[in-house]
Amino acid sequence: MQNFRDMANFIWSVADLLRGDYKQSDYGKVILPMTVLRRLDSVLKPTKPQVLAKLAEMARMNVQNLDPVLNRMTGYDFHNRSRFDFESLLDDPDHLSTNLMAYINAFSANAKDIMDYFEFGKQVERLDRSNLLYQVMQKFAAIDLHPDIVDNVQMGYIFEELIRKFAEVSNETAGEHFTPREVIRLMVNLLFNEDRNQDLSKEGVVRTIYDPACGTGGMLSVSEEYLTALNRDIMVRVFGQELNPESYAICKADMLLKGQKPSQIRFGNSFSEDGFAEQTFDYMLSNPPFGVEWKKVEKEIRDEAEKLGFNGRFGAGLPRISDGSLLFLQHMLAKMKPVSLGGSRIAIVFNGSPLFSGGAESGESNIRRWIIENDWLEAIVALPDQLFYNTGISTYIWVLTNRKSPERKGKIQLINATHLYQKMRKSLGDKRNELSNEHIAEITRMHGDFRETKYSKIFDNEDFGYRRITVERPLKLNFLVSDERIARLKEQKAFQNLAASKKKGAPGEEEIAEGKRKQEAILRVLEELRSEALFKNREEFVKVLKKAFKASGVDLSAPLQKAILSALSERDETADICRDSKGNPEPDTELRDYENVPLKEDVYEYFEREVVPFVPDAWIDEGKTKIGYEIPFTRHFYEYTPMRSLEEIQAEIRQLEEEIQALLQEVR
Structure with a gap:
């Protein structure tokens, strides 16, 4: 196989066997768990004889706790006690189904749990009834997925490509499961950029990384690879939680094979079943689903917000029910380590909505206000569009920390990287663009330099706050x-x-x-x-x-x-002003207007300059003033393009007319 995509395509060709007996939307229920099973089997194959011999020896000695010994034999944190392996299962076609289930049940508990989440037993029965089990097993037996042949990085790509194909044929959202690896590499660079030359290079360093929507574990894997490449002596502990059963199983298998503790990958909804309550982490990163509603867990979230306030995760506010992106960010911010213990850094991918959705004192605005007034927002990077598999929309990486460097305190950096991309030779879903290594390096450099350029702007925190004043005019x-x-x-x-x-x-x-x-x-x-x-x-x-x-x-x-x-x-503008019982002018609700006054500007100076010259009888209703925060990213990088002259347009029209006439002459 020339690359991971060729391998993934070969594995997906199993679908040709399933066609007719399985609906397209069910192909992944066979292909994904079978790939994981083949990977586990390939990893254990070299030590299989030694494990079986040790198992027999310890059985004679009546040793009870075999797991630690057998795990040392395999070199991994799991093992299989069955006499079968993938190839030998095919030697007895008549009992393949029974033997395969016995083989799966012989895995140590942490590996068997992975197959349980795939509910693979149901598919074994279904394949057996359809007389497909032997053919499918035979197809997978022809693939060698040992780490010497397919390393962990390639295996991660293969899993993601298979999930993308699964999502395509079943009309699901592939982007809910994984993020393009080049985007992850950029996020990881930004996450560690401020610490690279200091804390992370020391001996005996232990760092924890957490992803509350970890999918197949791509972000955790790339983060771990980055840190171990930077410092061979560093100890990295990864933690994650995932709601999708297939993605959870793949992530747990990946962590198991890399020597991470699979118990640190939890299944369930991070909002209603926080798998790491009361825990804090050094680094956090995530790509939560874009624009996904949180109605299913609304009761749990509202109860926590009302009962615990800022002692819980959602005290700052709740976004609209149709988009839970900012809930993920609040969840992560609640897991920051105190500054006295080293603090934390966060990188998260959003679409444009969290930048500006919601008016003053709405849930979204209050969350932004809480983040910015606490001086946690370090930088936002605007990415090119068409980077993700399931959407062509523009996306942004937010970088947050509670331990800003001295020069960044009270400041927010905006980086416009929308022009840094290259076209892919072949589109993958909605993904038509990609970041090259040079693009990632350039964005990382702009972030690290922390200076004003055409594509990097630095603002005070207050620059994103405003007062929303209510402008009233008298009722006539x-x-x-x-x-x-x-x-x-x-x-x-x-x-x-x-x-x-x-x-x-x-x-x-x-x-x-x-x-x-x-x-x-x-x-x-x-x-x-x-x-x-x-x-x-x-x-x-x-x-x-x-x-x-x-x-x-x-x-x-x-x-x-x-x-x-x-x-x-x-x-009637010519009528007298209507007044209340105290003689004050009554406001005309139809003429009511609103103005957003920057926090740095005096409200009354703004009012006298921007409002009074146009409506001299207007006044501010002080009781209705609200504080809001938004980040109008595009506005700060807008470049005015002068309109073409009339002569230029006319010349172009004449040229087009001449070309049309020439074409008509050819037709005649």
């Missing part, structure tokens, strides 16, 4: 009793309710009749006022109205008077 109404406005009164709910029964059960006929009489009385009074002139002062009109109703003996409740005034009024 005229009043007139006319057919049109009386007709509007008849549509008012308060007027219609006069003739509606308020009693439960059978309609109150007397009550309804009384209401209709009152409606008629009101209309008679208004008919008498029809000849009155247009009023441009509400107080004057109210006096006339009250006097007329009092003379007619009709009592008006406050809601009914409000309905009459509403129906008989229209907005």
Whole structure:
């Protein structure tokens, strides 16, 4: 096989055997666990004779706890006690199903757990019933997946390519399972960039890495490889949690083969079943699913937010139910080590939504405010589009830490790397672009240099905060009793309710009749006022109205008077200002507007400059002012492109016309 994609394609060709007996969406249920099983078998094959011999010897000695001894024999943290291996299983086709299950059950508990999450026993039975088990096993037996042939990095790529294919045929979201490796390498570079020449180079260093949506474990693997390449003596402990059973099983198998403790990979929803409650980590990185709603765990999240507040994970706020991205970030921030214990660094991939979604004092804005005011946001890198397998949208890497270097304190760096990419020779789903090693190095350098350039901007934390002020303008109404406005009164709910029964059960006929009489009385009074002139002062009109109703003996409740005034009024810029009982101008809700004033700017200076010259009668409603935070990334890197001149456009049109005429001449 020339590369991992050739190997993955060869493995996926097993689908040709499954076609007809399996739906396309079920191919992965056979191919993924069988690949893992073949990998485990290939790893154990060289030590199989020694393990069986030791097993027999210890059985004669009646030794009970065999696991540590057998694991030392294999050189891994797992083993298999069966006399079978992948090839020898095929020697007895008549009992293949029974022997295969016995072989799987003979794995040590941590490896057997992996196959259990695949629910592979069901597929063995199904394949056997379809007379496909022997053919599938034979196909996989032809593949050598020993680490000497296929190393861990290549194996990770193979798993990811298989999952991508599985997702394509079953219309699932491949991006929920894994992230392109070059994006992971960039994230890892940014994560360790500030520590590379100091803490990570020391002898005897122990570092923990955590991913709350670890998928197949790609981010954990690349992080571990980076650190061990930097410092051979470093001890790296990786932790992860994953919700998808297939991805969890693959990740756990990968960690098992790399010598990591598989018990540090947990299954379940990180929000409702936090597998590492109360634990903190040195480094964290993740690519949570984009735009995935959190309705299934809404109760657990809201309960924690209400009961624990900032003592829990979600005290800063809750984003809209349709996108849980910022919940993942809060979850990770809650697992930062205190600065006194060395602090933590975080890298996370988002789409554009967490930058700006939600207005002032919304859940999203409050989360951004909490992060920025705590000075945790170090940098954001804008990536090129079409980098991911399941989406072509633009993505961003956020880098956060609670131990910023002195020069970064109170600052946020924005890096525009949207131009740094190369086209792929062949697209993979929505992925048409990729980052080269040179691109990754350039972005890492810009982050490390921490200086202003065309593609790197540095801001104060306060630059992303604003006050959302409410700008009011006075209500100005005229009043007139006319057919049109009386007709509007008849549509008012308060007027219609006069003739509606308020009693439960059978309609109150007397009550309804009384209401209709009152409606008629009101209309008679208004008919008498029809000849009155247009009023441009509400107080004057109210006096006339009250006097007329009092003379007619009709009592008006406050809601009914409000309905009459509403129906008989229209907005009129030439009318007098309507005032409340204290003489203050009443605001016109239809003219209400909002302005976002940067935190660094004085609200009243802004108001006098930007509002008053255009609406001199406006004022700020102080009680409605809110604080908001957003990161308008694109705005800070926008470059104005002058429009072409009219002469240039006309010349181009003439040229196109000439070309069209020439083509028409050829047709003739």
